[in-house]
Amino acid sequence: MEEIDVPIAIDGCGHSHGDERKSHHSDKMKQGLTSRLNRIEGQIRGIKGMIEKDTYCDDVLTQIAAAQSALGSVAKLLLEGHLKSCVIERVQAGEHEVVEELLVTINKLMK
Template sequence: MMNSAHEGLEEQHCHSHSGDEPRKSHHSEKLKQNLSSRLNRIEGQIRGVKAMIEKDTYCDDVLTQIAAAQSALGSVAKLLLEGHLKSCVVERIQAGEEEVIQELLVTVNKLMK
């Protein structure tokens, strides 16, 4: 089990791309394991919600489980956003790629919907 949800973030690095190569982020193994574990739990929550609907579970109970899954997914997004800001965004600004700010604003707007 992880001691901290943020453990391993400092080891994340982004690599610039050239040509048609997609931009990649290289997360530490600890962070990847943390995120993977969280996503596995979320996947289980979603399967549980589906089963609740199939069993005609009371709507309020289903909605509560949906809210829990949304919150868990939001936590994953926050971890990724934190790492992105501390590494990728900083590196790209230092490299003179100020367009990363507009890219970040678009992403944050998507997350806040």
């Protein structure tokens, strides 16, 4: 018997009929996040260059703190969108385990 490729159906953010979960960010949101992440990527390359050039440690640490703060901002945006769409949709669908999943994620972010 021949296998047929069937796309995974997504019901809202993160919920799927299969093993794969996906979000549904707007193109504007994806573009904004990608832009922020590109800047962070540049910051990380800059930090690497500072270390290679034996830049004063305090200056490197300041740049690391800036990169961490920028990543935190990306995480906050994603968390806000996740709460306003994914979590609400799943709780309304009776999938209350999403709250426990969210708590685990928040604990990871707060480390």
